[in-house]
Amino acid sequence: KSAECNTKDIKFKDTDWTLDGEKAILDANKVDKSVVVEIIRISDFIRNPIFFINDDFPGELKQGGLGDCWFLAALAAIEDFPRVIKSIAVARDEINGIYGFVFFIKNNWVGTIVDDYVFVKQNGHYYFSECTCRRETWASLLEKAYAKVYGGYEKLKGGHVGEAFENLSGQTRVVYNCSDILTSQTKKDALWESLLGRMNHHIGFGCETYPKPSNGVNKGPDGLILGHVYSVIRAVRFKPSNALNVQLVEVRNPWAHAEFTLSWNDKDTISWKPGYATKLQHSLDDDGSFFMTYDDFLTHFKRIESCAFQFAGECYEVFSDPLDFPDRKQTITHDKLPPVVYIYHSFTG
Template sequence: MMHSLKWLLHGHQDGNFRQKRAKAGLLVTSELDKALEDCKARVARIVKDCTARNVKFRDMEFDLDNDKNQCLYGLEVTDTYDISDVQRVTDIYDNPGLFDAGGPDANDIVQGGLGDCWFLSALSTMATSKGLVDKFCVAHNKTVGVYGFIFFRDMQWVPVIIDDLLCMSIPKFEELSSTEQQLYHYDKDRYNRHARKGGKTLTFAKSGTEGETWVPLIEKAYAKHHGDYASLEGGYTSDAIEDLTGGVSITVLTKDILDKDKFWREELLMANKDRLFGCYYNTLNTTRAGVESTTVQGLIGSHAYSILRAVECKGKRFVVIRNPWGQAEWTGPWSNGSKEWTQEWLEILPQLQHEFGADGQFVMEYCDFLDCWDVIDRTRLFDDSWVMSSQWLQVLSRPLKSAWSYGDVSCPHYHPFILYSRLTNVFLAT
């Protein structure tokens, strides 16, 4: 057996670190500052070069325009997406911006034609923690069309640079039937001004706030990070949050929670402070019901939802949740417009930071929350007072004449052991 040891140390050395430490966010490692500076420098070089040559940036490593199939599907076409053509952000929006004045918001995320609800649920969850999304959106220049992000992978921060080309689902004027063209009085300019403008034209994810571009661009960067868009079909919210923050995730099965009061106090109430949560339930067997699929009071099976916050009001415990689709909400007790919302309880809406509307956000009482969801994904975030140490193991197999095995070491995956510790607190990820 051969191994190499790598350790990283950060944090306050005095006993008052709890009062002094920064808010939990991106995992601080020795590579974080280097990755941030590298990302900013690469964006700056691209801006300088493109300006000198009077061209917009085109990412030759992930060119949706000229290498579309490779960027969408990789080596194998497993699905086909509704794509008309590819346009730049500045052509899609009249006045685009990465964020609006209020910054990223959980309600700004709307899923498109890609099955990446798990990733968008992670984004929605992270957007509830102010300043967290901004940290991995490192640098950009909308004039040149270049955007730089960082993701955490294999125990290190990796810069990812993309251009601003996005897939459109609305066809070109020439592709319309004569009847469809007639609706716009055969006026191509009118059609382009009304039908082919704004986020509604995008094939994949979009922002619920017109003109914001952070949602489709982060989705594109994450697709490039994984090789292609199709690689984002299906996944776990906790995995995405780990990639975006460097945190450590665990899976909590609601049926296995021993002390539900303790879980509320020590876990859910800490949502968006030093941990983030997602949830889902397993798809029901609907053979007996004679239908292809069904829902549980509006909730969709095997679909990732974001837990935005947990709030205790007037002796009741509430969990505010969001569907990344931006629609299809819970219809049970405390749903929008339900009988529970008497005048007395309407007063707590500001405390819940909730408004009625078809935006995918809804409220559940804690007891209903535990009854409906099977799985809760919890990701622990770290501040700069934590230590990460890791040990990579290379385990060689035995000679061919013996039974195939990993030799004297039993290990479920070829994987590093990562130890996070802060004084007496320890997390071990394997």
């Protein structure tokens, strides 16, 4: 496509999947036309757009006028894993507006290409998702490509974050019901030590709130949006002055605003003593990111979904209970992984 565009001296346009066609928007009347000005190339309304401003740190995203928090929460959870995003966004020609992506859909890797046409609102923002710095385009274009392989933007309304993780990684999600974890201190400790503590090692986490009640209330008394999906950014042990260590979980709302309002919320001056935010490298602005205690995290969210993002050439440790002699046979199973080599060793003593 790039060569063809260069030869003809034209930019790429995906004529098979245009934003004004039924394939992209199944019901165009559901797009709020009062705020949409036009369908336009990113380069025609954003000055000097770029896919990544910083290749090592993809910019934060913000959800737009589509109920795909489950997908955007998955993307936000892996923002700190640039290698993961680059493995999905496999090719691009920004001059000609051509972007190639791959997703794991129905047990197969599916490739697709999109152009850089987007819906634009009257205020100059994208109608669907965008990065908090609008010059950065990766989130908008990745969402567009995902909508294309899913059959349209409307197909992205409602879903589970674990499904998005699977589509982005080719791996299998793990689901934890928070009410079950809370029944056992052993389970709480195991989840913290084995999973949340390894969050920075290419493991993505998302969490879902409880559904909206029949009266249609959108926000709970804790400030969390009901029936919504959040990203889990990190888990830390923090030692406040003259106090015991506290287990904290940083969570992010893909709306990029509307935060938790109980203990350790960004306006909680009792918890946030001077200097704490600097130590935790956390902004107290209303940007959608907030901390909460581990217990509050398990209490106020309904379930957690996680997925490992694995690459060929990397090493992963597998721990198991010791095998009783003389039974030396052990079975390790895997599915949808890259080619791997298992090294088995044992010791006595």
